[in-house]
Amino acid sequence: MPELPEVETVVRSLRPMVVGQTIHEMWYDWPRTLHSPSPDIFAARVRGQKVHDVTRRAKYIILHLDHDFLLVHLKMTGRLYVLEAGAVVPDDRWIHVRFQLDKGSSLCFSDSRKFGRIYLASQVEHVVKGIGPEPLEADFTPEVFFQRLNSRDRALKPLLLDQAFVAGVGNIYADEALFRSGLHPLRRSGTLGRDDAYRLYGAVRDALSAGISHEGASINWYRKPDGTRGNSQDHFFVYGRDGQPCHTCQATIEKIRVGQRGTHFCPRCQPAHKGSAS
DNA sequence: CGGACAACCTGGCGGC
């Protein structure tokens, strides 16, 4: 579910609520959510540690503690939010982990599909391994992107979804970025010229930035930590718009399968290329 | 290296 914009929105919302608070106790009812260390060790080790910052790397939410990093990956349906003491308890039967904070407040991890994972590690790198560049960071330049694209020969859609290639892009923003670039999802990465690559570079960054400015997309499960919805879904060009007219050219948006993932594109704005398989 | 597919899980929705 959550991609870079959604995770970034959660991080920004959570940071002022949990920084400075201490984790006093941990409760859980689905052991597999606690990836590592094992639940009993996890609980003992996290107890008493204070939260100093909340940041993001790729789609991981990172809580900086006294001696460790607490990492949360929301996967498809995970939610992370703070419940203040005395607050109206939400009707949420999918809470699987709770961290008791100061003055009766708690940090809740809810996840209906139970794909989400929580880690406790002394180094972020022990958990986040082999991840590609952050697309919104300064060291990610259009020339670097061009070189990376040309060093591979893969359809653009699955390549953008590959976290080792570029961090944080998921199914929604991959489709949105490809539309913004005018490139077909099946176009082979090795066939891109410098101009194409630079255009895609800008499109990826613009799509992600727009997602952040709209506080993420709430299509189904995603909610901001305060329980409200993001608005990014109201600004999509192609995702979920199959059968509807393209905002740019009025052609009908199509949906195909690429690498087992639903893929939306405009057949007129993103024409097939001799270098693509369709 | 790239592609296909199964797993991990549950809920919502469309179709009959």
Add this chain to the structure above:
DNA sequence: TGCCGCCAGGTTGTCC
């Protein structure tokens, strides 16, 4: 209303 199959924002491991 009930049941069934399909779909879903992610990632990992296996096999070819």
